[in-house]
Amino acid sequence: MTNDVIRDIGEQGVLKRLQRFCPSDIVGDDAAIMPNPEPGQLLVVTTDVLVDGIHFSDRTTSAEDVGWRAVAANLSDLAAMGSSPLGITVGLSLPGDVAVSWVERLYQGMSECLQPYNTPIVGGDVCQSPVITVSITAFGQVLPQRVMRRSNAKVGDAIVVTGVHGASRVGLELLLNPEFGKDLNEKERSRLIQAHQRPKPRLDILPQLWESLASQSPILNNNPVPDQPNNQGGFCTNATIDSQKKVPLPAPTNPVPDQPSVGSILNTSPIPLTAMDSSDGLADAIAQICRASGMGAVVEWDAIPIPSVLPQLASPEQVWDWVLYGGEDFELVLCLSEPLAQVFVEKFAAGSAIIGSITSGTEVCLRDSTGRYADELLTLSRGFQHF
Amino acid sequence: MTNDVIRDIGEQGVLKRLQRFCPSDIVGDDAAIMPNPEPGQLLVVTTDVLVDGIHFSDRTTSAEDVGWRAVAANLSDLAAMGSSPLGITVGLSLPGDVAVSWVERLYQGMSECLQPYNTPIVGGDVCQSPVITVSITAFGQVLPQRVMRRSNAKVGDAIVVTGVHGASRVGLELLLNPEFGKDLNEKERSRLIQAHQRPKPRLDILPQLWESLASQSPILNNNPVPDQPNNQGGFCTNATIDSQKKVPLPAPTNPVPDQPSVGSILNTSPIPLTAMDSSDGLADAIAQICRASGMGAVVEWDAIPIPSVLPQLASPEQVWDWVLYGGEDFELVLCLSEPLAQVFVEKFAAGSAIIGSITSGTEVCLRDSTGRYADELLTLSRGFQHF
Numbered sequence: 001m002t003n004d005v006i007r008d009i010g011e012q013g014v015l016k017r018l019q020r021f022c023p024s025d026i027v028g029d030d031a032a033i034m035p036n037p038e039p040g041q042l043l044v045v046t047t048d049v050l051v052d053g054i055h056f057s058d059r060t061t062s063a064e065d066v067g068w069r070a071v072a073a074n075l076s077d078l079a080a081m082g083s084s085p086l087g088i089t090v091g092l093s094l095p096g097d098v099a100v101s102w103v104e105r106l107y108q109g110m111s112e113c114l115q116p117y118n119t120p121i122v123g124g125d126v127c128q129s130p131v132i133t134v135s136i137t138a139f140g141q142v143l144p145q146r147v148m149r150r151s152n153a154k155v156g157d158a159i160v161v162t163g164v165h166g167a168s169r170v171g172l173e174l175l176l177n178p179e180f181g182k183d184l185n186e187k188e189r190s191r192l193i194q195a196h197q198r199p200k201p202r203l204d205i206l207p208q209l210w211e212s213l214a215s216q217s218p219i220l221n222n223n224p225v226p227d228q229p230n231n232q233g234g235f236c237t238n239a240t241i242d243s244q245k246k247v248p249l250p251a252p253t254n255p256v257p258d259q260p261s262v263g264s265i266l267n268t269s270p271i272p273l274t275a276m277d278s279s280d281g282l283a284d285a286i287a288q289i290c291r292a293s294g295m296g297a298v299v300e301w302d303a304i305p306i307p308s309v310l311p312q313l314a315s316p317e318q319v320w321d322w323v324l325y326g327g328e329d330f331e332l333v334l335c336l337s338e339p340l341a342q343v344f345v346e347k348f349a350a351g352s353a354i355i356g357s358i359t360s361g362t363e364v365c366l367r368d369s370t371g372r373y374a375d376e377l378l379t380l381s382r383g384f385q386h387f
Numbered sequence: 388m389t390n391d392v393i394r395d396i397g398e399q400g401v402l403k404r405l406q407r408f409c410p411s412d413i414v415g416d417d418a419a420i421m422p423n424p425e426p427g428q429l430l431v432v433t434t435d436v437l438v439d440g441i442h443f444s445d446r447t448t449s450a451e452d453v454g455w456r457a458v459a460a461n462l463s464d465l466a467a468m469g470s471s472p473l474g475i476t477v478g479l480s481l482p483g484d485v486a487v488s489w490v491e492r493l494y495q496g497m498s499e500c501l502q503p504y505n506t507p508i509v510g511g512d513v514c515q516s517p518v519i520t521v522s523i524t525a526f527g528q529v530l531p532q533r534v535m536r537r538s539n540a541k542v543g544d545a546i547v548v549t550g551v552h553g554a555s556r557v558g559l560e561l562l563l564n565p566e567f568g569k570d571l572n573e574k575e576r577s578r579l580i581q582a583h584q585r586p587k588p589r590l591d592i593l594p595q596l597w598e599s600l601a602s603q604s605p606i607l608n609n610n611p612v613p614d615q616p617n618n619q620g621g622f623c624t625n626a627t628i629d630s631q632k633k634v635p636l637p638a639p640t641n642p643v644p645d646q647p648s649v650g651s652i653l654n655t656s657p658i659p660l661t662a663m664d665s666s667d668g669l670a671d672a673i674a675q676i677c678r679a680s681g682m683g684a685v686v687e688w689d690a691i692p693i694p695s696v697l698p699q700l701a702s703p704e705q706v707w708d709w710v711l712y713g714g715e716d717f718e719l720v721l722c723l724s725e726p727l728a729q730v731f732v733e734k735f736a737a738g739s740a741i742i743g744s745i746t747s748g749t750e751v752c753l754r755d756s757t758g759r760y761a762d763e764l765l766t767l768s769r770g771f772q773h774f
Binding site: 029030031032033034035036037042043044045046047048049051053054055076077078080081083087089090091092093122123124125127128129130131133135137138139140142147149150151275276277292 | 416417418419420421422423424429430431432433434435436437438440441442463464465467468470474476477478479480509510511512514515516517518520522524525526527529534536537538662663664679
């Protein structure tokens with residue numbers, strides 16, 4: 001039975017096997033009843049499509065990892081909007097000769113990625129296709145004053161990344177090229193491969209960001225910060241927190257109404273936040289934010305966190321290319337006021353760094369003060385484009 | 388410029404062209420802010436995937452019609468849950484050599500299908516693939532007491548269809564086979580082709596159903612029925628309504644709380660309603676309802692509305708097969724108490740018909756009292772299976 005292919009058990013058979021990955025009371029109908037957003041929260045929706053041979057490959061990606069990465073891509077988009085997940089639907093099309101066990105392992109990987117967030121698979125569709133395609137739609141919720149957009153960057157904002165870039169691309173190279181990185185020890189190798197196969201959406205960053213904001217601008221935080229710092233023991237376990245210097249949070253002065261209209265709330269948001277995830281590459285994220293905001297940027301190469309072993313693994317040109325254009329690191333790129341960025345990076349979000357600042361004009365300039373690389377003007381066309 | 392293919396303008400170029408089909412304030416970010424369900428309404432979500440060569444073909448389907456049908460399939464699922472649409476997302480994967488104009492016409496067709504319901508395309512994803520795949524997720528809202536499920540059918544319920552079956556399959560045959568239906572007049576021919584290319588989701592049926600319910604069971608209707616029948620001038624323009632006999636609606640005795648939990652409300656729904664759409668075939672819908680409800684059914688062939696010209700177009704075997712298994716008519720199959728079904732069919736929903744009833748046991752028996760066809764036991768395996 002373990003060698004069954006999809007054609008052997010048919011659509012109904014597949015659906016039956018997949019229902020064990022879904023809450024039992026909300027599947028098996030024409031549509032699913034979803035958890036509503038909580039009162040006062042806005043509904044957020046995002047869709048990502050992964051295609052066999054384009055976005056993943058049997059050579060480098062197990063079924064579990066395809067599932068994990070498909071979910072991670074969507075949760076990363078939710079994180080970039082400032083929102084937390086409510087549920088996902090899965091549209092799966094695949095040839096009839098795919099092993100049933102492959103599909104079960106795909107859903108297993110999805111479930112593993114969703115598990116820390118208690119987020120259910122609420123439904124979907126399975127149909128025939130000449131090529132495996134996984135189309136996920138994820139739903140989240142966000143308080144109106146916490147919506148982050150690409151288009152909110154202002155002159156003088158610090159550009160912050162929440163972690164290293166280039167790790168996913170190096171991990172891919174390790175999987176593709178047996179000659180590559182032979183001198184790496186097992187721990188380093190597996191950490192880089194993990195970065196490619198099991199990237200973590202940075203939903204863990206959001207509470208750290210809200211706390212940074214609260215310490216600067218209490219108006220933005222609806223949930224009072226407890227006396228003990230509550231981000232120890234969270235996802236970012238090596239966070240360094242100076243609780244002595246924490247500014248206590250006054251009561252919110254601008255409570256959120258119960259049923260705000262999207263437009264009115266978004267327009268009155270006290271400090272519009274700026275974010276995008278770096279799934280299509282760090283360079284692409286910076287360029288997209290600048291284009292959407294009508295701004296430029298200066299980015300300092302040396303300030304970008306990269307895997308420590310990277311410079312000894314690859315040529316300077318490869319390092320530059322993988323860090324800026326490699327993609328799929330699923331970090332967040334934030335534009336924050338300089339003081340907020342300082343607090344965020346130094347006190348709340350270990351591993352994050354200020355890598356540059358937003359400028360007037362429309363040029364995105366990458367410069368290397370150490371002189372190894374010549375200055376480069378970023379363009380959207382060098383980022384990961386899907387055609 | 389009109390001969391551009393996707394590869395020529397790239398992902399950013401495609402997104403730019405498609406943004407004109409979306410509300411300007413909610414696209415171009417990592418995710419979209421969606422309209423929340425209204426207070427007291429539940430969020431409903433459904434996903435459908437259409438694949439080139441499997442669900443549509445260049446020979447029979449223009450880009451506009453692919454878009455229309457993809458949206459119609461999702462709206463039909465929302466209708467089958469008793470819900471009205473809030474928005475959709477579109478996950479589109481396609482080869483780089485597809486004409487840009489094809490994609491624009493695809494979105495044009497989607498917009499045309501959405502237009503009567505003022506439902507926006509709120510976002511999506513566009514990526515490369517060897518095969519065109521359109522994956523749509525649609526969101527709707529429904530009052531808890533109006534949720535319709537497949538699993539609610541009870542012994543004695545009348546099985547109701549909301550319109551003819553077989554029309555879409557005949558329309559397909561007219562497009563595929565130039566020898567077929569040569570004697571049809573132009574009006575008949577175009578009506579049948581339209582049934583295949585531009586099927587209408589039966590969202591128009593819902594107000595008619597709520598009014599039928601209100602006339603029977605005022606508890607289920609939250610919106611008092613106005614003095615004038617409000618389904619004239621709706622989607623079903625040839626509805627025959629006997630307003631003289633309309634029972635006035637008392638005030639609701641069981642008002643919906645502001646923030647009901649899904650479970651508590653669904654369990655206390657006064658009269659659970661049963662519905663499924665017939666997109667995978669009439670036989671499949673009846674069999675699925677029976678399986679989900681743990682029931683059987685008897686269906687009377689002669690009671691099933693079919694296109695009047697069908698018997699003279701095809702052999703008796705073909706007629707049987709197309710009506711029961713042809714699929715894609717996008718009608719609703721409802722199971723209603725006998726008195727409610729009578730009121731619904733006779734007073735509110737012109738074109739609908741009672742075609743059988745729910746029985747104990749698990750067999751679905753199709754019988755023809757005229758004796759043309761032998762009795763047949765329906766099985767799920769003869770319905771449209773996707774592998």
